[in-house]
Amino acid sequence: MTNxxxxxxxxxxxxxPDTCAFIYTVEDGKLKDVKGDPDHPVTRGxxxxxxxxxxxxxxxxxxxxxxxxxxxxxGSGEFKRISWDEALEEIKxxxxxxxxxxxxxxxxxxxxxxxxxxxxGLTAGDAFFxxxxxxIAEKTFCGVGREIGTHLSIGGSTGVxxxxxxxxxxxxxxxxNTLSSGSHHWPFxxxxxxxGAKVVVIDPLKSRTAVQSDWHIPIRPGTDAAxxxxxxxxxxxxxxxxxxxxxxxxxxxxELAERAAEYPVDKVSSITxxxxxxILTLAREYAGNNPSVxxxxxxxxRHRNGGQTARAxxxxxxxxxxxxxxxxxxLGLTLAPFALDWxxxxxxxxxxxxxxxxxxxxxxSALNELSDxxxxxxxxxxxxxxxxxxxxxxxxxGLSREDLFVVSSELFLTxxxxxxxxxxxxxxxxxxxxxxxxxGHFYWTYNHKAVEAPGEAIPNTExxxxxxxxxGFDEPEWKRTDEEMIRDYLDWDSPFMExxxxxxxxxxxxxxxxxxxxxxxxxxxxxxxDTPSGKCEFKSNLAADGTFVPPPFRAGYNGQxxxxxxxxxPGYTPPFESPESAPELSEKFPLNIISPKSHGFLNSQxxxxxxxxxxEGEPIVIMNPADAKQRGIEDGDAxxxxxxxGSFTGAAKxxxxxxxxVIASFHGHWQKKTGGNGSHKxxxxxxxxxxxxxxxxxxxxxDILVEVTKISAV
Ligand SMILES: Nc1nc2c(c(=O)[nH]1)N[C@H]1C(S)=C(S)[C@@H](COP(=O)(O)OP(=O)(O)OC[C@H]3O[C@@H](n4cnc5c(=O)[nH]c(N)nc54)[C@H](O)[C@@H]3O)O[C@H]1N2
Ligand SMILES: Nc1nc2c(c(=O)[nH]1)N[C@H]1C(S)=C(S)[C@@H](COP(=O)(O)OP(=O)(O)OC[C@H]3O[C@@H](n4cnc5c(=O)[nH]c(N)nc54)[C@H](O)[C@@H]3O)O[C@H]1N2
Ligand code: SF4
Ligand SMILES: [Mo]
Numbered sequence: 001m002t003n004x005x006x007x008x009x010x011x012x013x014x015x016x017p018d019t020c021a022f023i024y025t026v027e028d029g030k031l032k033d034v035k036g037d038p039d040h041p042v043t044r045g046x047x048x049x050x051x052x053x054x055x056x057x058x059x060x061x062x063x064x065x066x067x068x069x070x071x072x073x074x075g076s077g078e079f080k081r082i083s084w085d086e087a088l089e090e091i092k093x094x095x096x097x098x099x100x101x102x103x104x105x106x107x108x109x110x111x112x113x114x115x116x117x118x119x120x121g122l123t124a125g126d127a128f129f130x131x132x133x134x135x136i137a138e139k140t141f142c143g144v145g146r147e148i149g150t151h152l153s154i155g156g157s158t159g160v161x162x163x164x165x166x167x168x169x170x171x172x173x174x175x176x177n178t179l180s181s182g183s184h185h186w187p188f189x190x191x192x193x194x195x196g197a198k199v200v201v202i203d204p205l206k207s208r209t210a211v212q213s214d215w216h217i218p219i220r221p222g223t224d225a226a227x228x229x230x231x232x233x234x235x236x237x238x239x240x241x242x243x244x245x246x247x248x249x250x251x252x253x254x255e256l257a258e259r260a261a262e263y264p265v266d267k268v269s270s271i272t273x274x275x276x277x278x279i280l281t282l283a284r285e286y287a288g289n290n291p292s293v294x295x296x297x298x299x300x301x302r303h304r305n306g307g308q309t310a311r312a313x314x315x316x317x318x319x320x321x322x323x324x325x326x327x328x329x330x331l332g333l334t335l336a337p338f339a340l341d342w343x344x345x346x347x348x349x350x351x352x353x354x355x356x357x358x359x360x361x362x363x364x365s366a367l368n369e370l371s372d373x374x375x376x377x378x379x380x381x382x383x384x385x386x387x388x389x390x391x392x393x394x395x396x397x398g399l400s401r402e403d404l405f406v407v408s409s410e411l412f413l414t415x416x417x418x419x420x421x422x423x424x425x426x427x428x429x430x431x432x433x434x435x436x437x438x439x440g441h442f443y444w445t446y447n448h449k450a451v452e453a454p455g456e457a458i459p460n461t462e463x464x465x466x467x468x469x470x471x472g473f474d475e476p477e478w479k480r481t482d483e484e485m486i487r488d489y490l491d492w493d494s495p496f497m498e499x500x501x502x503x504x505x506x507x508x509x510x511x512x513x514x515x516x517x518x519x520x521x522x523x524x525x526x527x528x529x530d531t532p533s534g535k536c537e538f539k540s541n542l543a544a545d546g547t548f549v550p551p552p553f554r555a556g557y558n559g560q561x562x563x564x565x566x567x568x569x570p571g572y573t574p575p576f577e578s579p580e581s582a583p584e585l586s587e588k589f590p591l592n593i594i595s596p597k598s599h600g601f602l603n604s605q606x607x608x609x610x611x612x613x614x615x616e617g618e619p620i621v622i623m624n625p626a627d628a629k630q631r632g633i634e635d636g637d638a639x640x641x642x643x644x645x646g647s648f649t650g651a652a653k654x655x656x657x658x659x660x661x662v663i664a665s666f667h668g669h670w671q672k673k674t675g676g677n678g679s680h681k682x683x684x685x686x687x688x689x690x691x692x693x694x695x696x697x698x699x700x701x702x703d704i705l706v707e708v709t710k711i712s713a714v
Pocket of ligand 1: 015016017050142174175176177178180181182202203204205207219220221222223224296297298299300302303594595596597598599600601602603604668702
């Protein structure tokens with residue numbers, strides 16, 4: 001028999017800024033290999049540690065390939081195979097019964113970006129649940145707080161093209177661990193460095209990126225806005241501003257200067273823990289080395305003052321006229337030029353008047369406490385809340401309710417899927433069609449289906465076609481093919497789509513949005529901000545007159561949490577869980593935990609793969625020698641981390657990679673795989689809080705107080 005080998009173009013499906021272009025190698029209908037496409041201008045053929053064995057992930061024997069029904073107690077992971085017809089029949093009878101008795105709002109989708117495709121991720125299922133009339137799930141896990149913050153002052157900015165970073169002279173990586181979480185920016189940063197640029201990392205943890213930088217500035221978590229305001233104060237009082245840029249392209253400078261004057265360097269030093277001399281040097285170097293650029297990580301938003309912090313930082317470039325220069329300005333999410341027709345995707349017109357909205361950060365409380373109607377069914381897909389969402393003990397308790405009907409669509413039997421009544425098998429990226437945007441560069445990427453789905457797995461698009469038919473929805477949209485959906489979802493008339501056709505995208509695999517040339521592009525050299533005044537609004541008009549309506553960064557986000565007062569100026573408020581805001585709590589739980597991304601996993605994905613698990617190792621708790629000594633903890637000791645919400649265990653890593661009072665533990669480990677055999681208890685989100693930040697309902701994973709004790713054995 002001759003082997004037939006073909007290559008097919010694809011795209012990484014993960015919630016990662018880089019959206020790598022793939023080349024699938026298919027041999028006799030089976031996925032043999034997945035490599036990066038060497039021609040892609042940003043991702044250049046290199047895949048990260050997580051995705052290096054993506055073909056093996058497809059062929060992992062643990063995959064869920066058939067519908068299953070629970071046979072053991074909830075959470076036990078005992079299931080038996082059933083047919084699709086049986087599964088759908090059960091869903092129909094349970095949902096119809098719930099709707100008859102409690103109304104459709106007793107049902108809620110629970111989903112996020114386990115898959116990031118325009119079709120299978122992002123908004124998949126939103127239209128279905130709006131049509132059903134369910135409770136709306138607000139999804140603000142990631143980036144919404146930061147984007148809404150920056151939006152107030154610089155609008156939905158397209159920001160700096162990461163390919164333009166080669167022209168930058170001063171690069172601040174602020175709350176971002178580029179080498180782990182979006183490593184394809186690094187070659188551009190290195191090229192800038194070869195041209196003389198300095199790379200500064202502002203991070204409580206000496207991350208991989210901090211180690212490779214020219215200057216790591218450790219900072220107390222959640223105090224970054226005080227640093228930004230302090231930098232502004234130095235820049236203004238020392239006359240380091242670009243007065244002409246300020247006069248022509250900004251509003252509210254006088255008010256900003258007054259606000260910044262409240263942050264003299266000694267005060268900023270005591271808030272942030274950064275020595276005064278370093279704050280002065282940072283401000284002076286940043287202002288004096290244009291083109292200066294700030295790359296803000298998602299981690300900037302994970303505390304009470306999250307949105308306001310991102311906003312304060314996004315005001316810095318206008319002060320020094322950084323936007324005049326190629327490679328100067330702010331680089332946040334690069335989402336603005338990806339023209340999507342959100343209404344076609346989510347069908348907000350189907351939302352029934354008075355529909356209930358629950359933010360998924362409150363999942364634990366919602367499952368346990370909602371009434372009128374209580375939640376009687378959740379459908380969980382593209383998300384693994386038992387590992388990834390805050391307040392895990394409450395989530396587990398809620399999912400264990402005997403009267404709660406839980407449907408899960410999954411690739412694997414995750415810690416969450418173990419609580420399902422019915423599990424439906426989902427396809428992986430090589431087995432489905434999709435088109436991907438990026439939040440780290442300016443290229444659309446197309447993913448062709450390369451191989452047939454194994455077993456009875458189906459894409460999320462097909463899942464909602466089947467569910468729509470099941471529930472008797474007869475609108476024409478439920479009959480569309482995937483390609484027809486792509487044609488409907490992308491806004492082909494947008495100026496950003498100039499020169500792009502679906503046919504070209506399918507053929508080449510990727511296409512750059514029409515947002516200017518990387519070597520000449522200065523999006524805000526002449527102002528041109530997407531704000532009411534068209535200027536950088538240090539004082540936000542929308543906040544000041546109370547008319548701010550947030551843009552639809554994520555479907556289901558209806559901005560309810562924004563009701564109330566928004567400070568028209570960027571400002572600093574101490575974290576919820578800090579000595580300033582909660583003195584009693586901080587006596588009981590004196591350590592501030594942060595829980596960033598691991599290097600080896602993509603959130604909780606790949607944490608079930610032997611190679612990635614071996615590389616990443618067991619859950620660790622990084623702590624400063626002074627904190628360890630005070631507690632009699634030595635490097636390698638098993639420790640318990642706890643607060644009033646819950647606890648988890650890990651191995652202590654005693655190092656000065658964090659300052660005294662700050663500990664760090666990477667998230668993503670599965671309970672049943674931790675330490676390789678489930679010997680560790682719980683996960684870091686057992687201690688996280690449901691509380692949300694001041695703008696955009698951002699999570700508060702860096703705004704958590706805990707205590708740590710040594711345990712004799714795990
Ligand atoms: N390897 C890997 N890559 C990923 C992911 C993954 O799970 N693993 N997840 C993807 C996703 S969903 C996202 S959102 C992105 C996130 O990408 P990043 O924004 O880079 O996310 P983190 O690694 O959580 O945080 C970055 C750094 O911010 C620091 N930090 C935490 N709190 C604060 C603070 O208050 N102030 C400052 N200055 N720094 C702080 C952390 O110590 C960390 O080193 O990564 C994506 N890429
Ligand atoms: N402590 C702490 N917690 C955090 C964070 C933090 O910094 N600290 N970061 C937060 C952030 S930024 C994010 S983005 C969230 C991410 O949290 P999640 O969205 O829960 O992330 P994943 O672990 O990627 O889980 C997604 C699930 O989707 C499944 N999946 C993947 N593809 C498909 C598909 O095509 N179909 C179906 N049906 N399922 C699929 C995967 O198997 C996986 O189980 O976590 C948040 N949680
Ligand atoms: S996870 Fe990110 S860096 Fe890794 S292959 Fe996917 S897009 Fe590329
Ligand atoms: Mo994220």
